[in-house]
Amino acid sequence: MKLSVFALLATLAPLPALAANGSATDLASQLTGQHAVYTLGLSKLRTHDITGATGQMSFNVVDGCTGWATTQHMTLIIRNVDGSLSKSVSDYVTWESKDGKTFSFKLTEHDDSGKEKIDDAGVATHTSSNDGGIIKYTTPANTELKLPPGTLFPMQHTEALLAAGRARKTFISPLLFDGTTADGAQATFVTILGHHVPEKTKWAALDKYASTDVDIAFFERKHDDETPDFRTSMRYYENGVATGLVLDFGDFVMTGKLTSLTIPPSACPVSKAP
Known part of the structure; x- marks a missing residue:
């Protein structure tokens, strides 16, 4: 299960060319820091093994001036067919430099007893002009993988889909590395469902922000499976806030309702035009 739903939120960094998938260059970003809380509710079941699910997710973005720090905390409580409850708690922490070169990540989960397990952690670096590079994991230990050319980090990926919405594209399909698996970069297919003027x-x-409706499917690159590993849809505003979440975990689907939102003022100096 892909728990790091919000590995997709954005950065102010200008993007390098996105090859045939489109480019975010020449489009000024309006993304900001945020503190958002979502209430999760069950909307569809595809299995008889569970009978209910509920949860909450909080998402924070802090503008570190040279990069973006993000933290996500998500709690899911699932009611099994025998009436027992299973609780899953995940924490996802990242730092992505605004120059697009460095991305550090750590994903941890807690079981019902509260014991913490680090699923994935490490640092990824873009080392070439075509967004190729290397991932050095600390968990799993002593693991290194290559970043294929064209791989975007989470903030770049979100900026790319927002740019696609502004350009009235119908889809993009960039590779993504968000640090939520030990398998390296994933394939994504982003369908642009609509673009809205500020309202x-x-x-x-x-x-004051325009917004774009998107559906994002995630696929493992090592398989030729046409069924996505995870799927989500939402409305993304140009400042990076998402509303109307739909989280498809395969066996069940949950919706996420935005229940609290704070946009902090930026502490970073404003660059002056020459």
């Missing part, structure tokens, strides 16, 4: 919303902080 009044429940959240005043979003009223």
Whole structure:
């Protein structure tokens, strides 16, 4: 199960060319820091093994001026067919430099007893102009994998899909490395479902931003399976906030309702035009 749903939120860094998948260059980013909380509810079951699910997810983005620090905390409680409850708690912490060169990551999970297990951790680096590079894992220990050319880090990936929405594209399919598996880069297929001009919303902080509806499917590159490993859809605003989440875990589907949103002021100096 891919628990790091929000490995897709964005950075202000200008993107290198995205080959045939489109480019985010020449488009000024409006992305900001954020603190968002979502209430998760069950919307569909595809198995008889469970009878219910609920949860909560909090997501924080901090503008570190030279990079973006993100933290995600998610709790899922699943009711099994025998009436017992299973609890899953995951924490996902990343740092992505605004120059697009470095991405550090750590994904941990806690079992029902509260014992912590580090699933994946390490540092990935873009070492070439075509976004190729290397991943050095500390968990699993002593593991190194190559980043194929064209691989985007999470913030770059989100900026790319927002750029695709602004350009009225119908889809993009960049590779992504977000640090949530030990298998390296994943294939993604992003369908652009619609683009919206700014409009009044429940959240005043979003009223001035355009938004894009997307459906994102994640695939393991080592298999030729047409069934995605994980799938999510949402409305992304140009400042990086997501609403209307749909999280498809395969056996069940959950929706995420934004219940709290804070946009902190930036502490970074504003660059002046020459």
